[in-house]
Structure formats: C-alpha cells, structure tokens
Amino acid sequence: MASRDESLASDLEDPASVAAQPLLLPRPVAAAAGGDASVTGLSPSTNESYSPISYHYGRRPPRDIPALLLFLFFCIATFALGITALARRNAAASRVSFYVFDRNTSSCVLPSSNSFSSSFSSSPFLKDLIWTLVVTFLLSGPIALAVLWILRRYAKQVVYAAIPFFILIPSFLNIYWFVACTIGRDCSNAFPLGYRIIVLIFVFLLIGVFIWIIVANWRRVELTVQIVRVAANALASNIALLAVLPAMGLALLVYFSPICVFLIFSTWNGRVVPREVKGTSGEYYKCVWKQESWVPAYFALAIITMIWSAATLVEANVYVIGDTVAQWYFNKEGSKPAKSLRSSLRNAFGPSFGTVCFSGMVMGAVRFVRSIVDSARQDEDARGFVNLIFKCCAEFLLAAFDFVNKFTIIFAAITGESYCSSAKMTYELLRRNLLSAVFVETVSTRILIGIIFVLSALYAIVVCAILRAISALGENMYYVAALAWLLLIVVLGCFINVLDNVIDTVYVCYAIDRDKGEVSKSEVHEVYMHLPISRNHRSALGRPSQIA
Template sequence: MGSGEESKPSILYDPSSSTQPLLSATDPAVPPQDADDDQYPPISYQHGPRPLRDLPALVLFLVLSLSTIAFGLVAVARRNPAASRASSFVFDPASSSCVLRSSNTLSLSLFFSSPFLKDLIWTLVVTLLLSGPIALAILWLLRHYAKQVVYTALPFFILIPAFINVYWFAACTLNHGCRHSLPLAYRILALIFIFILIAIILWIIVANWHRVELTVRIVQISAAALAGNISLVAVLPALGLGLLVYFAPIVVFLVYSTWNGKVVPKEKEGAGGDYYLCVWRQDGWVPAYFALAIITMIWSVATMVEAQVYVISGTIAQWYFSKEGSKPSRSIRSSLRNAFGPSFGTVCFSGMVMGAIRIIRAIVDSAKQDGAQGFVNLVLKCCAKFLLSAFDFVNKFTVNFAAITGEGYCSAAKMTYELLKRNLLSAVFVETVSTRILAGIIFVLSALYAIAVCAILKAVSALGTEMYLVAALAWLLLMVVLGYFVHVLDNVIDTVYVCYAIDRDKGEVCKQEVHEVYVLLPVSRNHRPSVNNRSPLVV
C-alpha cells in the first residue's frame, strides 16, 4: 500500500481482497489519491434545517394541481343535468330544438346476493386483513432465518409452476367442455411452452447460485434495518391512502366535466328522408381538462412513489449513522417533514422524470405492439430505449442521496455518481438477485395461499369452477400487498448501499455488519466474489 494509507490509524479493507472494479482499474481497497480532494466535502446526514430545493418543479406541480381543482369546480358549477337524460330528449319541429319528453321514472334497486359475489367479497376482505400479519411474519423470518427461508423457497420456484401446469392440463382433459373448446394439440403446446418457461427459471437460478449466499446476507441486513424502523410499515400505506383521498375529488370532477355540454339536434339520413335525432354534445374544453387531470394524476402518483422512497431513505439513513446501541428519535417524522417541506420540489422533480419515463416507455411498447416496420422506426425505438436507460441510471440513487443530504435533484444526481466513482463502487449494479428472490418468495407464499383458499372454498362453498377465479383474485391481491413490501425492502437495500459508500468516502465504519456484507458486492456482472475470502475490516 502507499505511504498515505499507512499513516492512517486504521485500514478499512484488506488489500488481498481487491477486485477489478467497474469504473477503474485501481485497487478498490485503496481510496484514490486525488489532487483535488478539497472539492469533495465530507458527506453526512443533514439533521439541521434544509433549504428549499427545485422550486420551479414545485411551482409547476402546484400550478397543475390547483388548475385541475379549479377547473373541476367550474365543471361542477356548470354541469348540465340534462346529460343524464339525453336519451329522453326528442326533436320538436315547431321550435327546431330538442325538448324533454314526459316519462315515468322507474327506480330499480339491484341486490347482488349470488353465492359467487358473496364468497368473493369475504375472501378478498379476509385476504386483505391477513396480508399485514403475513408481511410482518415474512419480515421476522427474513431477519432471523433468512437463509432457511431462501433455501426452502428456491425449490418451490420450480415445483409450484410445474404442479399448476400439470394440474390445469389434467383438469382440462377430464372436463368435457374444456376438452372440446381446447383441442389436445393446443393443450400439449401450452403444456410444453410453460415447461420451457420453467426451465428458463431453473437456468436463472443455477446461473446465479454463486450469489445466493450473498443475497441471503443482504436481505437479512435490509430486514434488520426495516425492523428497526417498523413504523414505516404503517406510515407508507398511509401515504398511499392520502393519495387516494387526493384523487377522489379529481375523479368526481372528471365525471362532472362530462356533464358540461347540451343536447342538440343532429340530422340523419334515412329511407324515408332526412330526420333529426337529439344527441349530447360536450363542450370543447372537456377533452383538454381530461388531459390536464390525467397528467396531474400521473405526476402525483410518481411523486408519491418518490416521496415514499425519500421517507424510507431518510429514516434508514438516520438509523445507519446513529451510534451503536442507540436509536434516532423522530426519524420518520423528520423525514416526512423534509419530504413534504423543503425537499418537496426535489421529490416533484424526480416524480416528473419518472412519470415521463413511464409514459415514453408505454408509448414505445405500444408502437412495438402495433408492429411498425422500417429502419427509421427501429432507430427511434433504440434511441428511446437508450434514453430511458440513461434516465433510469441517473435516477437510481438520486432520491436516496437527496434524502440524506438535502441536495437538489440535479446536484444529488451528480454528487451520487461522483461518490460512487470516487470510491470505486458500481453505479450500475447493486444486487438484483435479492429482488428476484424476494419476488419469488412472495410468489410462492401467495400461490400456497391461493391453493389453501381453493381447498377451503371447495370444502365449505357451493361454487363450481368459479372458486378458481376467486382463488386467483385472492392470489393477485396478496401478491400486490407483498409486492409493495418487497418494494420497500429494495429501497432499504439501495439506501444502505449509499450510506455504505459515504462511510467508505469518509474512512469510517458506522455499521460493522453492513460493511462485512456490502464489501462482497460484485463490481460487475461477471465478477464472482466469495463470501469467505474477503475481510472487510482490518484494525
């Protein structure tokens, strides 16, 4: 090692553990000696008051939101009650206008009391009530028995899809209606196709087997961090409910905006000559209001997602940088105050970027499905994919870093890249296997739950084949809830990674157990680190 490193009281990383990094050929165990070290001030969590950031994005978001609400109130005030009775208008030749014909109003009350609807409602309600305890149970298991959970779940990644594939094939063969609607050749092709997909999943597991042990330790670290801030499990869904409350009046405004217009006569041609019909004609500004409201809602959803990431990052960062054995007080409250206070402009900026990426990606996917041909279309699609990947790359850790330091969006993006590059860490790759394994675990648990629901319905319900639909919907609901739980864990992993990079940058170790795990992360997709051959701390 160089003399500069020997003068330090402690060495963070064993030089024998060096690997070939993604961004430099220098030994990653040795922080680079830069002549301009003074341009990189120490990075740490900013506990004090933070300045307002990204005001233009905040102002634009508020203008769109207030405009949506204001025009919505105008739409409610100018609504035409005739919209709900447009079919009752007839053309009056005497006045050359449409008039309302007298008719008796028949009020109908529909009561849905079918066994299918009753069982479906009860199943979904019970599933929603059980999803919270199931998520907490998974968190406890991942914290204390992550290795056992992962290695137990891995075989089911193959067994459950194979069982379902064989089951549907046998059930369809034995059922007279299914057998005739789906010929044997098509059933065999579907069976083989699904088995090919299962073989691909098996190949992915085998190809990434060398990273399973590392993934187990990363998941265990993130579960411990989330368990140490368990209030996030209640606060984050509350933010989602707040978004639904915000959307409720906008949806009402959209409905009432369609009532802005009038009933007008329209000339039609017929066998007996021309005649007039009374039709509803909306005001010209209604489509523009729909576009405004939809853009506002998309931006609001993306902003809320980024706000949740901000709250997670700020809370976990305070846990990470706290002294060993102590717990930061009011960490979630301060993160919420920063997210919806001085840093709300940054959150809106990030939401705008992510919302635009989602819209452009949807447009590209739609064009791909339309089958547009030609060299120009191919070049445009490639350019769009490149730009989307670039924005995803820039946005990867930006909000995490902004939540820690209070920087603006552009400054956070630049400083995050420089932080990772300066410490020879990969800004491209953290650990995607953990996400896939967590997704596989919740798929297995949700599938087992759906099988249990199907068995219970078969025993206590009079439903026939409808019970499979009820079980499938219960599986989907549980997958959505647990998928949100995995999303939270993914953000915890990213935040801890940024905090670990800050530690390396300052030459400190705030969480010894984190350094012992994150130092093993591969710096490229082809690198295969050994869990046992690297020592992250030498004193």
C-alpha cells in the same frame, strides 16, 4: 521513489487492497495522490477533489422551487376548473336518451312522463368473493410482519426453501392446466391436443431457462441472503414505515377522489342539441349531447396532474424511506435516532418537496414515453430494422433514467441537495462500483419477488381448499382464489418494494462510508464488503465460507 511506485502498483494489483480503498478519494487523499493517473490506476476524472458527503442534519434550504411552483400550478388549476365544472354542470346529461326532437320548436325536449328504475341483485359468488377479499386484506398485514420477522432470523432457510418452489409451483400449474383442459369437454374442443402439447412444452422450456439462471447465479445467493437480512433488520428498526407509507397511499386516494368527481361532472358541461341523421327512411333529427370545447383540455390537465401526483407520491415514499434509514445508519451504535420518521416526513413535504416533485415529473415522463414505446411495439405498421433499433435504444434510455433516478432521490434524502446536484453526485459516488449497484438492484429484488410469489400461491391454494369445503361455488372458486392471490401479492409487493428501497438506501450509505473511510454500521460493512467494486473485480461471494 521507484520503490514507492512499485509498492503502489503492487497494492493496485491486489484485489483485497483495492477493496479496502474508499469508493471515491476524499479531498485530502486526492491531494496526496497527485494528479498522475498512471500512479493511481484511475481515470483522470476519478482523481478530482470531492467534498465530504454526509447526512444533512438540521434545517435544510428549499430546493427545486420552480418544479414545486409548476406542480402547485397544475394542482390549483385542476381543482379550480373542476369546481367550476361542478358548479356549471347540466343535469340533462344524465337523461340524454330520453330527449326527443320537437318539430314545432326545432329543439330537443324532455317528455313529461318518465320512469327510471334500477335493480341490484346479489349472488353467492359475489358474497363469497367480498368476504374472501376482506379476509385476505385483513390478513395481509400480519403476513407481511411475519415475513419480516422470518427474514430477520431465518433469511437463509427461507431463501433456500423457496427456491425449489420457484420451479415446483409453475410445473404443477402447467401439468394441472394440461390435465384439466384435457378432461374438460369445452376446453378440449376449443384447444386441440397438438396446441396443448406445444404450450406444455414451451412452459417447461421457460422453467428450464429459469433453472439455468438459478444455477448460473447460485454463488450469489449466499450474499443475497445476507443483504436481505441486513435490510430486514434495518426495516425492523424503523417499523413505523410500514404504517406511514400505506397511509400516504390512502391520502393519495383521498386526493384523487375529488378529481375523479370533477372529471365525471366536467362531461356534464354542455347541452342537448338536435343532429340531422340520414337513414334508410329519409332524414330525421336525433338528440345528442354536445360537450363544451374546454372539456377535453381539462381532461388532459387533470390526467397529467394525476400522473404527476402519483409519481410524486412514489418518489416521496422513496425519499422518506431513504431519509429514515439513513438516520438509523449514521446514528451511533446501540442508540436509536429520535423522531427520525417525523423529520423525514417534514423534509420530504417541506424544503425538499420541490426535489420530490422534480423526480416525480421525470418518472412521470419516463412512464409516459414507455407507454408510447409499448404502443408502438404493438403497432403492426411500425416494423422494420430501424424501428427495432429505435425501440431498443428507447428502452435502454428509459431503464437508465429509472435506475439513476432511484439512487438520486435516495441521495437527495440523505444530503438535502437539489435533484440535478444529487444526480451528479450520485453518479460520481457509484461510478466505480456500478456492477455492485446492479447486483443489489436485481438479484435481491428477484429473490424477494420469488418469495412473495410462493407465499401468495400457497395462500391461494389454501383459499381454494377452504372454498371447496364450505361453499358451493363450483368452478367459480378458482376465480375467487385467483383474485385473493392477486390482492395478497399486491400487498406483499408493496412490502417488498419498501424492503427493496431499504436495500438501496443501505447500499448508498455504505458507499458514503467507504468514501469517507468510516464505519457507521459494522454489521453492514461485514456483508457489503463482499460486493464487487468494478466490472473486472470478482467478489468473494463465490466462496460462501467467507460470509458469516
């Protein structure tokens, strides 16, 4: 017995032996290990029995029905009251400024003769701006596909080639701004030389901090390259996600359109009334518009519904990605799951729609509280040490909710469990490798964001050069190029968000594999096995030669 304990202790001291063990002890292993925490080297809670976790095929039962019913109530109430507001609108709201007070009737009346005119003028700037944005939007799709193809085959070259641009582009823009402002008369007069030098040095200090971050995390870059390549292959195997998810966003815009119309026409519910005004020449009456008392309440209802709906669609996107990629991951090697995207959509907007609504409600509340915290941060009256502590705690809690919720909805997509059950099971699954989750969540995301920033900046420079050659916009071409850069970075940001969700889904699937002691995708295990599984365990990513 003593020799057995010594062998167990030696295995636990060996990092390679620990890395080979499942993240969570399945039921048979836990029963064999016994309940003595001193033997296993784990906390007592870790030795609990866990049901086997796997992808839930077949028909799923409805989950989180109360959240679904509450969401449907908000939607139906918003549309019902909006239709009522549209039917009861008063056309006088659009002509309030033309009403005059009639002393004979002591009411506001509309004069018989009124003329309304409107004019629209176009300019070369508007024409070039529209064409540039249209061309950029049409090119954004092929650019995203090209980025996906490059990440699959040349991820390492792209990452290492983009890293210098993370430094060169901000440095170039900093120097260019300083020189242009020094040469320009208006800018130099409005911004003295001393202030320009301070800003120049400050930006270079920020660039220096960024260089230090890159150097400090250089040993993680190689593993990040492999993680991004695995995610790109997974997304390429489910390429239809890049078409379905934008379609869901378009459906949300269609859904929002009548609500926006209802909000506009709800302000038309009221009447024109005279109001006594005291002026320098005495008292007189002015015609003003008085809304009905229920209109502000409807505004609150509609805004809450729109925020909840937008958050629900975001969570539905994550759910569909998680469900589709999980089917690909747990499918047999060399075969492709049939109708995986269709079943994912059916699960997301079918039995698990209540879970999606619950997750959307949580994230909508987090966004609302975060906006309150940001507003309080800008309030000059809300200062002091206590307020600072409160804001830091609030930011920590909000970030924790955001972090846990993302993995919770992915776990719900894989297992079909309810939101609360998925949150608990996800916590148990990721408890022993929290650092790995943070690594996957942050490092790869920052690398991908840096890549799309570089590509968008290069595209903006090309647009600026083309506009300089074929147009006569002058300095306005910089505004057009900046808007083109913004549009492209938004579209590529959506693509990177999809890829980021694929990375998280593959990570959860890998954790489930380790939990069961199985290997569903050998190429994924070859990469993710190098992730650290605890805060005290260093991964092998510091030795690039170990990573293929």
